[in-house]
Amino acid sequence: MITLKDSITKENLLKAFAGECQAWRRYELAATQARMQNLEVLYWLFHYTANQEKEHAEVFYNHLKEFNGQEISITADYPIDNSNNILELLQLAAKHEAAEHDTIYKSFGDKAKEEGFPDIAASFHMIAKIEKVHSQRFERYAELVQNNKLFENETPIEYICLSCGHIHNATGAPQICPVCKHNQGFFVRLEDSPFGKEKILTL
Ligand SMILES: [Fe+2]
Ligand SMILES: [Fe+2]
Incomplete structure (x- = not known):
């Protein structure tokens, strides 16, 4: 059986941790933007989701505990959603969340299972399902904003x-x-x- 040290899963966990930390911070920035535009409801939408991303980050980080004091090298692509346009921020968030569910975490979970880490696979697969809910929630609010139906x-x-x-x-x-x-x-x-x-x- 492969050890975590020699696995691809080790890198996937760090990619996921980095992705969740960035999503957490991106959503807090979006929340601030919404608040500045007098859209407190969207402040809470982004902030509520940001807190869940923070928790996902912690779940992935805890799987890397045995590497305490070491560094792991990764190469990955991460989004830049630096806009003042709330509708665009909602649409981009929905898109990234869907990608996490549809491809990224599903494939990371499958790889973890294949490499013999069922607990880590379960974290990836269960968080993937949460990301689908995030995607649907952002999508729904994007549609409400787009159709002037928020209020x-x-x-x-x-x-x-x-x-x-x-x-x-x-x-x-x-x-x-x-x-x-x-x-x-x-x-x-x-x-x-x-x-x-x-x-x-x-x-
Ligand atoms: Fe997440
Ligand atoms: Fe998410």
Whole structure:
């Protein structure tokens, strides 16, 4: 059986760690950009996802513990999404997340399995599934922004203010929260809130 030291998986883990650290930081930069444009809801979308990437980074890094104090050399391509355009940032994020799921982590997981590291393979394959959810979430929000539907819906739905928790049932979020006076950018569809009504009811 091959040791991790002589494996391709060792390099794949470091590539994944580097990729997750970059995604974490890219999303925090995008979050700041969204906040500057009064789109607090997108600040939280990027920040929420960034925290998950930070966790993925830690999972991959922990698999490299036996190399403590050493260096591993890698060559890899990483994206540069340095834009002020929120729609573009959402679309690029969706694209990268899809690539992680569809090809990168799937192939890294398959290689780890082939080389005899089932625990590492499981990390790659399970995180690949999470990246698919990330991709779909970014894609959905890109479409909402593109269609001017971030704060509008054809039928009445519930929006929740991320600042004070006020719930507004209408075909659109109010321009200003009637309770805390924060701007419309603070409103998120209640169904998308991590502690949304339906999710609490199904606990
Ligand atoms: Fe990730
Ligand atoms: Fe992700």
